[in-house]
Amino acid sequence: MSKIAALKSAVSGTALPGRVVPGLVAPLVAGATYARLLHLLVGWIFAGIVLMVYPGTYGKSLDEILTASVSLDTLLLALVALVPAARRAEGVQARLLLVPDREEDIAVEPSRTWADRRRTAGWLIGRVALGTAVGFATVLGLATCYEALTGPRVLWYLPFTPLLVLGFGWFLVYAGRLQLAMAVRLLGPSPAERLAEAELRAERLLERNRLARELHDSIGHALTVTVLQAGAAREVGDPAFVAKALEVIEETGRQAMDDLERTLVLLRETPAGANGAATEQPGIDQLPALFDTARAAGHPVEARVQVPPGTLPGVLSRESYRIVQEGVTNALKYAPGEPLDIRVAVRDGQLELRCANRLPGGGRSAAGAARPPAGGAGGAGRGATRKGGKGLRGIRERATLLGGEATAGPMAEGDGEWVLSVRLPLRLGS
Known part of the structure; x- marks a missing residue:
C-alpha cells in the first residue's frame, strides 16, 4: 500500500x-x-x-x-x-x-x-x-x-x-x-503505605543532601587550608614557616580523612555500634582547633564562644560547627589574610553565630600576617561572589532544617565587612 x-x-x-x-x-x-x-x-x-x-x-x-x-x-x-x-x-x-x-x-x-x-x-x-x-x-x-x-x-x-x-x-x-x-x-x-514510602524516599534524599553538605564543608575546608598553606610556604621561603605549614597541612589532611571515613560509614549503612569512633562528628567544643588552623593559614582570628557546656543538643552542636567551618573556609578563600571576627553565643533561647571578615582592600591586615601569593586560592574573587555559592546555600539549608535563619553579605556600603549571621533555636522545631 x-x-x-x-x-x-x-x-x-x-x-x-x-x-x-x-x-x-x-x-x-x-x-x-x-x-x-x-x-x-x-x-x-x-x-x-x-x-x-x-x-x-x-x-x-x-x-x-x-x-x-x-x-x-x-x-x-x-x-x-x-x-x-x-x-x-x-x-x-x-x-x-x-x-x-x-x-x-x-x-x-x-x-x-x-x-x-x-x-x-x-x-x-x-x-x-x-x-x-x-x-x-x-x-x-x-x-x-x-x-x-x-x-x-x-x-x-x-x-x-x-x-x-x-x-x-x-x-x-x-x-x-x-x-x-x-x-x-x-x-x-494502601494510601498510608504510599505516604510512608514517599516519606522514606524524602528522608533518603535529605540524607544524601546532608552527606553532600558534609563532604563539601569538611573536604572543601581542608583543600582550601592546604592550598593556602602550600602557597604561603612557597612564597615566604622561611624554613620555620615551611615546617609549620607542612604540620598544618598534615593535621588538616588527617582531619579530612576522618571526615571522609565518617561519611563513607554512613553511605555503607554500617550499624552505629560497629565503629563508634568513625561515626563521631565534630561539635562546637572543637571550634578552637578550627580557629588554630585558620590562624596557621595567616588569618588573625578573634573568637568569643559563649556557650555553657551541655547547653546545645548534639545535632545543633554538630551543625553549628559545620556552619562556622564554612564561614571560616569562605574567609580563607575570598579574603586571604584579613582579620576574622567570630562570635558564638546563646541569647534569648537562640544560638547566634556571627562570622565577619574584612573584604579584600577594605581594611588593613594585621601586622605579620602571612598571605598566600597573589593569584592563589584567595585571590579568585570578592565577597560578592559568595552570594550564590554552594557553601552559603548549604548553610541556609542547615539553618532552615533546624528552624532558624541565615543571612550573608556585605555590611553597609563603606564598612568593608562581609558578615555571615545565623540564628538557631535551642529547642529544635520551635
Whole structure:
C-alpha cells in the first residue's frame, strides 16, 4: 500500500489489515493470558471444593446450593483474611500469575492494619466470585462449541467457529485484566503505605543532601587550608614557616580523612555500634582547633564562644560547627589574610553565630600576617561572589532544617565587612 493510501486509511479511522490481525491474535497467544486464567481457575476450584464438602448437591435445589455456598465461602475467606500472612501469600501469587506491568503495584507485605485485612477479604471474595464465573463460562462455552461442532448441523455452525473462538479468547483476556485491576486496587499499597514510602524516599534524599553538605564543608575546608598553606610556604621561603605549614597541612589532611571515613560509614549503612569512633562528628567544643588552623593559614582570628557546656543538643552542636567551618573556609578563600571576627553565643533561647571578615582592600591586615601569593586560592574573587555559592546555600539549608535563619553579605556600603549571621533555636522545631 502506498504512503498516500496509508495516510487516507489513518485519516478515515480504518486501521491497516496487517496491523489489525496481530493486534487481535497477540493477546490470545500471550503467556500472561493463560497464567491469569490459571489464577482465575484456582478461585473456582476453591469454591467447588467447599461446595462438595458442604452443602453438597444431592437432593438440594439450585437456590439452596447457591445460598449455602456463597455464605460459607464468604465466611471462610473473611476468616482467612484475618491472618496477616494471607495478604503476603496472595500478593506473591498475584505477582507470579497476573503478570503486572510493575511488580510494586502489588504489595507483598503482610497485613498490618484492619484496613489491610478488609481489603484482603474483599480481594479473596472477589477473586473467588470472578474465578467461579469464568470457570462456569469456560465450561459452558467449551460444551456449546463441542455440541455445535459434533451435532447434525455442524456445516451450518462451522463458518462461525473462528468468531466463537475469538470471542471466547477475548472474554478470557478481559477477565484476566479485570482480575489484575482488582489485585492492584485491593492488594496494592494502601494510601498510608504510599505516604510512608514517599516519606522514606524524602528522608533518603535529605540524607544524601546532608552527606553532600558534609563532604563539601569538611573536604572543601581542608583543600582550601592546604592550598593556602602550600602557597604561603612557597612564597615566604622561611624554613620555620615551611615546617609549620607542612604540620598544618598534615593535621588538616588527617582531619579530612576522618571526615571522609565518617561519611563513607554512613553511605555503607554500617550499624552505629560497629565503629563508634568513625561515626563521631565534630561539635562546637572543637571550634578552637578550627580557629588554630585558620590562624596557621595567616588569618588573625578573634573568637568569643559563649556557650555553657551541655547547653546545645548534639545535632545543633554538630551543625553549628559545620556552619562556622564554612564561614571560616569562605574567609580563607575570598579574603586571604584579613582579620576574622567570630562570635558564638546563646541569647534569648537562640544560638547566634556571627562570622565577619574584612573584604579584600577594605581594611588593613594585621601586622605579620602571612598571605598566600597573589593569584592563589584567595585571590579568585570578592565577597560578592559568595552570594550564590554552594557553601552559603548549604548553610541556609542547615539553618532552615533546624528552624532558624541565615543571612550573608556585605555590611553597609563603606564598612568593608562581609558578615555571615545565623540564628538557631535551642529547642529544635520551635
